[in-house]
Amino acid sequence: MKKTLISGILAASMIACLSGCGGNKSSAANNVDDLNSGSKENESSSTSKKDVTLKVWGAQTDQELLKELCEKFALEHPENNWTFDYGVVGEADAQARYLEDPAAAADVFSYPDDQITTLVQADALYEVTRDVEKIKKENTPGSVDAASYNGILYGYPMTADNGYYLYYDKSVLSQDDVKTLDGILEAANKKGKKVHMDVSNGWYLASFFIGNGCTLTLDESGKQVCDFNSEKGLEAAKAVREFCNNKAFVTGDDSVLQGGIGDNICCGISGPWASESIKEKLGDNFGAAKLPTFTCGGKQVQMGSFLGCKILGVNTQTKYPVEAMELARYLTNEESQARRFEVLGYGPSNNNVASSKEVASDPSLKALAEQSKFAISQHINGDFWTPAEAFGAELEAHSKGDLKKMLDKLVEQVAGK
Amino acid sequence: MIILNCLYIIAEVLLAIFFFRFGLKYISHFGTLGENTQLKVWNEELQIYERKTGDNSMLILLFSVFTIAAIILFIWILCLIVKNIRKMIQLNKKGEHILSFKEVLMDLLDGKFHITLLAAPMITLVLFTLLPIIFMVLIAFTNFDSSHQPPGELFTWTGLTNVTDVFLGNSTKTHTFFGILGWTVLWAILATFTNYILGMLLAILINHKLVKFKKMWRTLFIISIAIPQFVSLLLISRALEPAGAVNAALLKCGIIHSPLPFLTNTTLARICVVVINMWIGIPYTMMTFSGVLMNIPAELYESAEIDGAGVLQSFISITLPYMIFITAPATITTFVGNINNFNVIYLLTAGGPFALDYYQAGKTDLLVTWLYKLTVDQHDYALASTIGIFIFMIVSIASLTVYNHIGSVKKEDMFQ
Numbered sequence: 001m002k003k004t005l006i007s008g009i010l011a012a013s014m015i016a017c018l019s020g021c022g023g024n025k026s027s028a029a030n031n032v033d034d035l036n037s038g039s040k041e042n043e044s045s046s047t048s049k050k051d052v053t054l055k056v057w058g059a060q061t062d063q064e065l066l067k068e069l070c071e072k073f074a075l076e077h078p079e080n081n082w083t084f085d086y087g088v089v090g091e092a093d094a095q096a097r098y099l100e101d102p103a104a105a106a107d108v109f110s111y112p113d114d115q116i117t118t119l120v121q122a123d124a125l126y127e128v129t130r131d132v133e134k135i136k137k138e139n140t141p142g143s144v145d146a147a148s149y150n151g152i153l154y155g156y157p158m159t160a161d162n163g164y165y166l167y168y169d170k171s172v173l174s175q176d177d178v179k180t181l182d183g184i185l186e187a188a189n190k191k192g193k194k195v196h197m198d199v200s201n202g203w204y205l206a207s208f209f210i211g212n213g214c215t216l217t218l219d220e221s222g223k224q225v226c227d228f229n230s231e232k233g234l235e236a237a238k239a240v241r242e243f244c245n246n247k248a249f250v251t252g253d254d255s256v257l258q259g260g261i262g263d264n265i266c267c268g269i270s271g272p273w274a275s276e277s278i279k280e281k282l283g284d285n286f287g288a289a290k291l292p293t294f295t296c297g298g299k300q301v302q303m304g305s306f307l308g309c310k311i312l313g314v315n316t317q318t319k320y321p322v323e324a325m326e327l328a329r330y331l332t333n334e335e336s337q338a339r340r341f342e343v344l345g346y347g348p349s350n351n352n353v354a355s356s357k358e359v360a361s362d363p364s365l366k367a368l369a370e371q372s373k374f375a376i377s378q379h380i381n382g383d384f385w386t387p388a389e390a391f392g393a394e395l396e397a398h399s400k401g402d403l404k405k406m407l408d409k410l411v412e413q414v415a416g417k
Numbered sequence: 418m419i420i421l422n423c424l425y426i427i428a429e430v431l432l433a434i435f436f437f438r439f440g441l442k443y444i445s446h447f448g449t450l451g452e453n454t455q456l457k458v459w460n461e462e463l464q465i466y467e468r469k470t471g472d473n474s475m476l477i478l479l480f481s482v483f484t485i486a487a488i489i490l491f492i493w494i495l496c497l498i499v500k501n502i503r504k505m506i507q508l509n510k511k512g513e514h515i516l517s518f519k520e521v522l523m524d525l526l527d528g529k530f531h532i533t534l535l536a537a538p539m540i541t542l543v544l545f546t547l548l549p550i551i552f553m554v555l556i557a558f559t560n561f562d563s564s565h566q567p568p569g570e571l572f573t574w575t576g577l578t579n580v581t582d583v584f585l586g587n588s589t590k591t592h593t594f595f596g597i598l599g600w601t602v603l604w605a606i607l608a609t610f611t612n613y614i615l616g617m618l619l620a621i622l623i624n625h626k627l628v629k630f631k632k633m634w635r636t637l638f639i640i641s642i643a644i645p646q647f648v649s650l651l652l653i654s655r656a657l658e659p660a661g662a663v664n665a666a667l668l669k670c671g672i673i674h675s676p677l678p679f680l681t682n683t684t685l686a687r688i689c690v691v692v693i694n695m696w697i698g699i700p701y702t703m704m705t706f707s708g709v710l711m712n713i714p715a716e717l718y719e720s721a722e723i724d725g726a727g728v729l730q731s732f733i734s735i736t737l738p739y740m741i742f743i744t745a746p747a748t749i750t751t752f753v754g755n756i757n758n759f760n761v762i763y764l765l766t767a768g769g770p771f772a773l774d775y776y777q778a779g780k781t782d783l784l785v786t787w788l789y790k791l792t793v794d795q796h797d798y799a800l801a802s803t804i805g806i807f808i809f810m811i812v813s814i815a816s817l818t819v820y821n822h823i824g825s826v827k828k829e830d831m832f833q
Contacts, residue, residue, distance in 0.1 A: 096793070096796075099566055099796065102567075102568060118563060118566065118796075120569070121564060121566060121569050121570055122566035122567070122568065122569035122570065123454065123455045123468075123568055123569030123570075124569065126465065126466065126468075127465075127466055129464050129465050129466065130464045130465065200681075222564065250659065250660060251659060252658060252659055252660050256658070256659075256660045259660075260660060316455065316468045316568075317468070317470075317568075321463070321465055321467070322463050322465065325465070381563070382563060382794060382795055382796075383777075383795075385794075386771050386777045386778070386779075386790075387771070387773055389769075389771045390770070390771035390772050390773045390775075390779070391773060393681050393769070393770050393771060394770075394773070396678075396681065397678050397681055397682055397770075406773060409773040409774060410773060412589075413589065413773065413776070416589070
């Protein structure tokens, strides 16, 4: 009796194993079916009304406007049943959050242009292939360049205000003073005021090097190219050292500038996000201008800068690529950008909006637009920031080290990989 | 017994189903961690590049680990079944009683109660700690970094490249690792012993006969604990900035003429973090030592006094041995905690001042903050994982060795 039971059990387990294998086969068949039905679904999409659920990521401050625009989009596109899923993911976190789990990331998300390299390498972004010529024409060349990688457009330019320029106190500095760095320092020293720049931040530090014609970009294979240790770079570095050793120089992050301007600081370099609080502190003395020129190798050289954009990208893992693209296109069209400027004050990348009266009369955006003539796109990777900060911090600390050696080390780290 | 075996077999079947329906497609790629990246196919009708999903190295690695765990479980249960059946046959031959299913269950509440009790902790430990750790350790042997992010670029096995990179191959990384390791050890020693010694002195001072209002003093020092650590750290780091409160005050008083680079000069920044750590840590050690001091029997001191011992003598011969004996295990914990003291370093200096000769790190970075930066900022998971393994080895070897050589462990029974 017992033996038959045991053999019965063994037989049952054998069958179970076999059925396990069987299950595998049938699941493989299911997969094929899935694929077929998937393509069928795609075919039918163009004909009948279907349910489309899109997940959209935006920063906390943009949520309300995002909802408003998405709902408007749904009204204008009644051919589908739209459901929108909003997630609060700021641009700065977009890349990190995306890479955690691409399949669970938003279908449409905004990212800053400095993340484009990593995102493209991870094949996260759909190329813009529909309406591409139109989009390129509608937006400023700088923003199109920022949203492109190796000449292919990888997203829909949304804003073009991620840059920096000079804020100054009109009661201390005149319009002529702010044309040259030497003029600013002279006037500031005369009145015992400080000039703020966060030199130990690669983003600002680079303006000297870019201004003097150095290269910082990525080549076609994604390798970082940097020639800050060239002759030109050395000249620029000498100018940075001289600036840092000036009595009027003060460093620190934005909070230092926002707190000190009007008191002991007479001017500083920052971006549009600081505009409101600086306006509040300076009142009628508020001034904004493009970056000054600086003395470099005996000549006056215009400081360069980075000009970044926020870009709307479409996730390659999305189930509804065409619909997601339509939404992204809508959220970045002229009307939406005008509304975004109206509500949030973000500088537009759309040519028509940028040249509209409202935008052109904003002193900060005007300064940014002037500076953008000397700006480059931020096509760089994460290896730049830490060494650049180290380099800037050494100069801020009045180090007497050999600049050429320091620059060699910087370039080795930045362009090493 | 038969029902038990049936349950085992059901478990086996479930595991087999898991293996074939889910695990197989991952584990079959385990050797290469995937070969096909996501494909682009031009769709003329929609005018887009459609994507055909490819392999994802990270998911392959993750689910392979789970599948291997399932295989091991499968074999283990198989062994259990065979053992059970053999036992049943033997018992049957001898004509002895075979346990019924109910009796087996009852046994779990009685003779084998330890298994029942430990089952939940063990299962959760394996699922949420052991398996993820194995996954992380395996990453150290791949090239999972910022330029190998799936699904666009897959990563694969690279053997010991990361280890050799840290120790031999890559001069910058080697220099960074040993530089940071040196500072980490120095920091852990300084941070532990400054707190230890000064906390002890403070406790003795407050406990001294001549000091009035003992409770008030103790409370005052403990108030600094009431403020969350990260709040005071962030505030202090703000205050020490070039234009911060401390520099502004010193400038106004005319003591200095230009702001002191508290957090941007290597030596000064290192001194600052150690000193600020005292502010954070001393109240805790003071509390511990106050407790110990109050528990030292007063007779010991009285008899010492009768024997003619002075204050210093009784401190060295009574107080010190007593305190070291009791606090040694806690000190080891503190030491290990300081090796991995993320909060103080990251919130105060964020590892800065950054150094040009370090790879993505600064002069006050500990191994653990460097690891954090490599993971979160650089996505250099493979290197970070390698460093994580080293931290684990250093910490476990150091603490086990020291722990086994201290008095309180050797003479455990002395204090009863």
